[in-house]
Amino acid sequence: MRIRRHLVASLVLTLGCLPVTRAQSSSNTTLSRRTPSGLQSLEDSESLDQIINRIIARERVELSMLGSYHPIIESYLQTMMVHHGERVRHRDWYLLGQAVMSDDQKLAVRAIAFNWGRSRTWSWYMWDDNAPDDVTLLDEANVGRFYFDRQHYDFQYAGQEFLGEVRCLEFDVKPLYKNKIHLFTGRIWVEDHDYTIVRFSGQFGGLDEHFDSWRVNVQPGLWVPAYIFTQALSIKGWPHTLKVKGGFDAQTRFWGYDLRDVQHQDAFSELTIESQNELQGSSASSDQSPLEQQREWRSEAERNALDTLQKMGFITAPGPVDRMLETVVNNLEVSNNLDIEPEIHCRVMTTSDLELFSIGHTIVLSRGLIDVLPDEATLATMLAQGMARIVRSNETPDKYGFGDVLGTSIFNATKRFASKESPTEERAANELALTYLRKSPYNAGLGEAGLFLEQLRSDSKSLVELTAFPHFGNSVFLASDLMTGAPALEPKRLDQIAALPLGGRIDLNPWSDEAVLVKPSPLRLVSPHEKMPFGVTPFMPYLTRYKDAKTASIPDKNALSGAAAPSSPN
Numbered sequence: 001m002r003i004r005r006h007l008v009a010s011l012v013l014t015l016g017c018l019p020v021t022r023a024q025s026s027s028n029t030t031l032s033r034r035t036p037s038g039l040q041s042l043e044d045s046e047s048l049d050q051i052i053n054r055i056i057a058r059e060r061v062e063l064s065m066l067g068s069y070h071p072i073i074e075s076y077l078q079t080m081m082v083h084h085g086e087r088v089r090h091r092d093w094y095l096l097g098q099a100v101m102s103d104d105q106k107l108a109v110r111a112i113a114f115n116w117g118r119s120r121t122w123s124w125y126m127w128d129d130n131a132p133d134d135v136t137l138l139d140e141a142n143v144g145r146f147y148f149d150r151q152h153y154d155f156q157y158a159g160q161e162f163l164g165e166v167r168c169l170e171f172d173v174k175p176l177y178k179n180k181i182h183l184f185t186g187r188i189w190v191e192d193h194d195y196t197i198v199r200f201s202g203q204f205g206g207l208d209e210h211f212d213s214w215r216v217n218v219q220p221g222l223w224v225p226a227y228i229f230t231q232a233l234s235i236k237g238w239p240h241t242l243k244v245k246g247g248f249d250a251q252t253r254f255w256g257y258d259l260r261d262v263q264h265q266d267a268f269s270e271l272t273i274e275s276q277n278e279l280q281g282s283s284a285s286s287d288q289s290p291l292e293q294q295r296e297w298r299s300e301a302e303r304n305a306l307d308t309l310q311k312m313g314f315i316t317a318p319g320p321v322d323r324m325l326e327t328v329v330n331n332l333e334v335s336n337n338l339d340i341e342p343e344i345h346c347r348v349m350t351t352s353d354l355e356l357f358s359i360g361h362t363i364v365l366s367r368g369l370i371d372v373l374p375d376e377a378t379l380a381t382m383l384a385q386g387m388a389r390i391v392r393s394n395e396t397p398d399k400y401g402f403g404d405v406l407g408t409s410i411f412n413a414t415k416r417f418a419s420k421e422s423p424t425e426e427r428a429a430n431e432l433a434l435t436y437l438r439k440s441p442y443n444a445g446l447g448e449a450g451l452f453l454e455q456l457r458s459d460s461k462s463l464v465e466l467t468a469f470p471h472f473g474n475s476v477f478l479a480s481d482l483m484t485g486a487p488a489l490e491p492k493r494l495d496q497i498a499a500l501p502l503g504g505r506i507d508l509n510p511w512s513d514e515a516v517l518v519k520p521s522p523l524r525l526v527s528p529h530e531k532m533p534f535g536v537t538p539f540m541p542y543l544t545r546y547k548d549a550k551t552a553s554i555p556d557k558n559a560l561s562g563a564a565a566p567s568s569p570n
Contacts, residue, residue, distance in 0.1 A: 080246030094465035141225035164543035218511035256313030301400035302360030357473020377445025388432035450486025455498035499533035
């Protein structure tokens with residue numbers, strides 16, 4: 001029997017964390033610090049021409065290294081319309097896939113989840129390399145793909161700036177040829193050790209959208225694409241079928257660069273073989289009853305399913321966010337005098353869509369859902385729904401115990417591991433969840449939870465892809481009882497925060513898939529436009545250098561030093 005833990009005042013989500021997308025560090029260090037002076041000491045060791053040559057050569061090395069990885073890529077786009085002079089959301093589009101860099105440095109994607117029932121035009125524009133002029137949103141991950149050399153570009157030094165803890169050199173980059181849709185115009189930030197481009201912001205010539213693309217340092221000498229924010233205030237030209245007066249806002253995220261390492265890989269190197277005598281005395285009893293064997297089978301099936309989903313990049317590595325969620329579950333159990341066996345655990349799904357589901361006695365909430373929750377009571381409402389589902393069913397599908405079921409591909413996972421409930425089952429689970437909540441410390445905050453659900457219902461028509469097409473489980477259940485008891489939704493009130501923008505809570509490491517809860521400083525809203533419920537906003541990551549050099553080798557810096565500019569392609 002499990003020893004019951006005490007009620008914990010966790011206070012993990014508070015309104016102090018207002019909608020500041022990716023205030024990525026609790027550090028007091030400012031996000032960036034510009035140095036207005038010139039190259040200073042850098043001029044003493046290397047000429048500006050040598051530095052530019054090294055930047056170009058380094059970008060070639062970077063693209064070559066990226067060809068070895070197959071990360072998951074997620075693009076979420078919200079189209080806008082102009083209403084009474086303001087840009088408001090009109091529709092949304094979502095794609096999830098696995099990216100592959102081909103030998104010719106061309107980024108291709110195979111779709112994992114895509115709603116084929118909706119128009120394919122935007123998917124073509126977002127990902128398809130057969131699109132007109134061969135430029136898509138994915139090309140914004142690699143500025144060096146198209147003719148990145150001194151025969152096609154002019155580089156002008158613009159200063160120095162700290163992006164987080166990384167000192168960068170800034171260069172304004174302009175094409176030497178006009179009317180070239182492949183050529184980039186904008187600014188690049190280059191870290192000052194290996195001269196890797198870590199950020200580039202601008203546009204490809206001839207297109208209406210502008211983008212801001214970031215890389216993060218995940219291994220020694222390796223910076224990988226992680227975040228891209230793209231915006232168009234209007235779309236008037238190509239492609240003609242995509243004319244949108246209000247333009248669009250889009251976020252693209254990368255993760256799963258190291259999918260081969262779940263949690264058991266390193267254990268093999270530490271495996272020790274014990275003697276036969278030690279093995280013979282290792283267990284008091286080797287006999288199990290049929291009931292014990294059934295429980296063990298289901299426990300193993302649950303672990304199998306979770307490990308497989310983590311290996312595929314759909315669930316984050318175990319970490320502090322899981323423990324934070326389990327603290328809230330513990331509070332619900334204690335206040336309701338429950339002793340649920342096996343113990344309930346929580347995991348985080350890596351995607352932005354708003355969904356939750358359970359596998360055995362594990363509740364899974366998507367990263368996007370945790371992002372937009374405004375407070376702890378609303379989080380408890382989501383977890384209570386998951387608890388109720390577990391209590392009502394109390395089973396893990398036996399099929400996950402078989403090895404052939406686990407051997408599915410990443411592209412079939414959303415079907416193989418789907419855990420959806422019928423509307424009748426959802427309503428029954430909701431009634432039980434409300435019983436738990438009303439006996440819990442979160443009862444006083446149920447009005448705020450109802451306000452969140454009311455905001456979700458209000459925006460669901462324009463945010464269909466975000467809210468109505470879960471990959472594995474169910475969308476957020478709109479509990480009418482909670483919405484009826486909620487305060488009136490008042491979009492103009494600055495002190496009423498019904499939901500946060502995407503990216504407001506969880507930071508996902510693109511290499512290890514570890515999730516951490518970000519804690520931005522509280523900010524006072526100055527306009528209702530800053531509330532941005534479920535909104536898409538720019539990224540401002542706090543860049544740091546990889547600290548541990550034990551697991552990877554550093555590319556040969558001497559090979560880059562003084563390298564000549566690559567010749568112009570035919």
